[in-house]
Structure formats: structure tokens, C-alpha cells
Amino acid sequence: DAGVIQSPRHEVTEMGQEVTLRCKPISGHDYLFWYRQTMMRGLELLIYFNNNVPIDDSGMPEDRFSAKMPNASFSTLKIQPSEPRDSAVYFCASTPYYSGGKHTNTDTQYFGPGTRLTVL
């Protein structure tokens, strides 16, 4: 398996522009997580999905942030409009919490390489 795939790896944009980050989880994983990492705040959970349904979006900082998961193999995180304080590395992770109809009890999350976002 190729692992969790994120695109783009780097994004530089200007304040006010719309930014869309993309994630393809590992096939068969039924949980997907979006994180943001900054020096000041460390690793923050933004939102996570189970079977394509958002479960907890309490970590989404503002209404400018939105996330979707239209199918089991694709998710997007959108920022509109972007601001310089959104500059960070954004990670996507997935986990096979259930496998074959059974609770795997693993909780091991597999992370993508991240998208480094710079908003000027």
C-alpha cells in the first residue's frame, strides 16, 4: 500500500485566497483525521471522520475552515479566505478502527507526509 497520500506537499498563497488540501487515506481504513502542526501550538486535531461522516469538528478554528469526505478514498480541507496565521503543516491520518466488521482495537494512526502551507 502507498500509505496516506496528501497533496500538494507545499502550497504558497496570498492572504484572502482559497486553499484546498487533499488526502487519500489507506484503503480500508474507516477513520480519517486532519491535524495542524505549528511551533507555537504543537499538533492540533482539527476534525475527524468515521465512514465519511464528520464525528467531531470542535478543533476547526473558524468558519473559514471546512472539511469534506465525499467518499472513502478522498477528503479535502478547505480554507477560505486564508490568512497568514493559517501557515502551518497540515497532516492527514487514517486508522483501521474496524476491519472485517470487527473492532480491531488498534487505534494506530497512519500519517501522511503533510502539506506545508504558507500564506503571505
Next chain:
Amino acid sequence: AQSVAQPEDQVNVAEGNPLTVKCTYSVSGNPYLFWYVQYPNRGLQFLLKYITGDNLVKGSYGFEAEFNKSQTSFHLKKPSALVSDSALYFCAVRDSSNTGKLIFGQGTTLQVKP
């Protein structure tokens, strides 16, 4: 609420010496504990986990962690550090909501000097 604490922002150790990266936790119920490593410009990688059983858990790259229930600790250890072990290390605990969510610590930077 579940939480983890990594009391050290940075740990410095000489190559060949043993290393310890500290983690303490606070949970309701049985703890499910994890260590992840992040190399520069990379995503987090799973190292090891404690679910139940032996208090000494062995993981990837020669790392191990010792679960201590009385001290609510889960320290990461390695008998002989390598320069290539230099990275950012995160301790995590499974959230009590039982939804696959993990609560991560702030991270500890390990610097191994030749």
C-alpha cells in the same frame, strides 16, 4: 479528561548512551498508550503501543517503553542512542470516547550528538 504530558521540550544525549524520553498520562479506565516519531519534514510514524500485558513494550528501531501504572508513566527508552534517532517524539493516549481519537502530548525533541 484524558491527557498526556511530556515534561521535557528537549533531551540531549551522546551517541551510544542510553536515552529516555518521559511521558506521564491521566486517564479514566485502562490506558491505551502510544509513541510516535517525527523526522524532519515527515509525517508522524508509529513506534509502539501499550494495550495490555507486559509492562515493557518493544517497538521499531530498537525502542521500548515501560508502562508504570503506579507512577502513571510511559517512558520511551533505548539502550544505545544513534545520531539518526534525532527527531521529535510524541506520546499519545486513546481518547475515552472510544472513537479512534488520540490525544497527543506536546512532543519532545531528541538530539543525539556524535
